[in-house]
Amino acid sequence: MSVHQQIAAAVPSPAGTAARGKRPLIIRYGKHLRGLFDRLIASSSLVSNAPVLDVRDFAWTQALRDNWEAIRDEAICAALDRQAPSLSSISPDHRAIAPVDQWRSFFLWGYGYCVEENLERCPVTTAAVARIPHLNSAFFSILAPGTHIPAHRGVTKGLITCHLGLIVPRDGDVRMRVGDRIVRWAEGETLVFDDTYDHEVWNDTANTRVVLLIQVRRPLRNPGKWIADAFLNVLRRSAFVQEARDNVIAWNAAMKQLDV
Numbered sequence: 001m002s003v004h005q006q007i008a009a010a011v012p013s014p015a016g017t018a019a020r021g022k023r024p025l026i027i028r029y030g031k032h033l034r035g036l037f038d039r040l041i042a043s044s045s046l047v048s049n050a051p052v053l054d055v056r057d058f059a060w061t062q063a064l065r066d067n068w069e070a071i072r073d074e075a076i077c078a079a080l081d082r083q084a085p086s087l088s089s090i091s092p093d094h095r096a097i098a099p100v101d102q103w104r105s106f107f108l109w110g111y112g113y114c115v116e117e118n119l120e121r122c123p124v125t126t127a128a129v130a131r132i133p134h135l136n137s138a139f140f141s142i143l144a145p146g147t148h149i150p151a152h153r154g155v156t157k158g159l160i161t162c163h164l165g166l167i168v169p170r171d172g173d174v175r176m177r178v179g180d181r182i183v184r185w186a187e188g189e190t191l192v193f194d195d196t197y198d199h200e201v202w203n204d205t206a207n208t209r210v211v212l213l214i215q216v217r218r219p220l221r222n223p224g225k226w227i228a229d230a231f232l233n234v235l236r237r238s239a240f241v242q243e244a245r246d247n248v249i250a251w252n253a254a255m256k257q258l259d260v
Helices: 003-010 017-021 030-043 061-066 068-080 116-121 123-130 224-237 239-259
Strands: 103-110 135-143 148-152 159-167 173-178 181-183 190-193 199-204 209-217
Touching: 030 224, 061 068, 061 159, 061 190, 068 103, 068 116, 068 123, 068 135, 068 159, 068 209, 103 116, 103 123, 103 239, 116 123, 123 135, 123 209, 135 159, 209 224, 224 239
Parallel strands: none
Antiparallel strands: 103 135, 135 209, 148 199, 159 190, 159 209, 173 181, 173 199
């Protein structure tokens, strides 16, 4: 058994039907309500509702670009050298779109919860991300060579996603489709988009792609702000988030055991 498999075995498996039963109504029936919620949120948005947004509307992205090399070095040391966990083992809800060991993640923040041990390993990234207003999540997203992430959508228009390119292979094509737009990453550059548009990712190269993925609350006026805040507050307390948080803690505990 490989080191990675030993650690993954230490992460508790989801409770299946029982876990799904804990999902709040707003999550279990979200597919029926999401369209209505997203339309109300969109009508209250203080920024564009386009699939890909203008980075100039998000002044905080400049600090990420200014520090990208140091952030990249921390990602290599903390997330690549230590083998970040597969997203499918951390978040069971992503198993349909996250092939095992093909899409890995190193969480710093998730839905407002921080991972102290991971923050300590990445002081420059932590300082840069801590200054971002209305932060929801931040993690290194690592895509293995030859990986395709199938089409999917984010859970709420109340969030906006930003990618900071850290390692972008040049021996092939690595790209993302957001709605009807095709975008590509560049090292040291930021890409801001609305992940409630249908989107998918390809890494058609022989090397690993790494980005710092940031999610922030969308700038909103009321009533959209009330709706988005209520939804995110329920989501933060749900099994969708709590299982993932527990699994990150279990993964780090297993890593410590192997380091002894």
